[in-house]
Amino acid sequence: MMKRLEKIFLILCTIAAVQAVSVADAHADAAKTLMGQLDTNNDGVISLKEAVRHTALLRNFGLIDDNEDGQLSEDELAKSDLTPGNEKLTANKSLR
Numbered sequence: 001m002m003k004r005l006e007k008i009f010l011i012l013c014t015i016a017a018v019q020a021v022s023v024a025d026a027h028a029d030a031a032k033t034l035m036g037q038l039d040t041n042n043d044g045v046i047s048l049k050e051a052v053r054h055t056a057l058l059r060n061f062g063l064i065d066d067n068e069d070g071q072l073s074e075d076e077l078a079k080s081d082l083t084p085g086n087e088k089l090t091a092n093k094s095l096r
Helices: 002-038 055-059 074-079
Strands: 045-047 071-073
Touching: 002 045, 002 074, 071 074
Parallel strands: none
Antiparallel strands: 045 071
16 A cells, blocks of 8 residues: 555656646746847847837836846746746646
């Protein structure tokens, strides 16, 4: 009985880990997509001027900008639930 419970526990932990990695990868993909679309000067960040072309991103620009430097890095985009493309993935918080 104990061995069976240990196996079930390990399987559930594995499933949770795979889901967490999937969500993180999807967030990174959304960030890369936005960076590719909006970083017109290819400096590795999205400025407020560049974000103007994306209304949904512009709406939450200040909230996504963690270090308040007036620019969004790919890392900031990937970790924020407010980044367009990330909100769909985080609607079900039980995945985390």
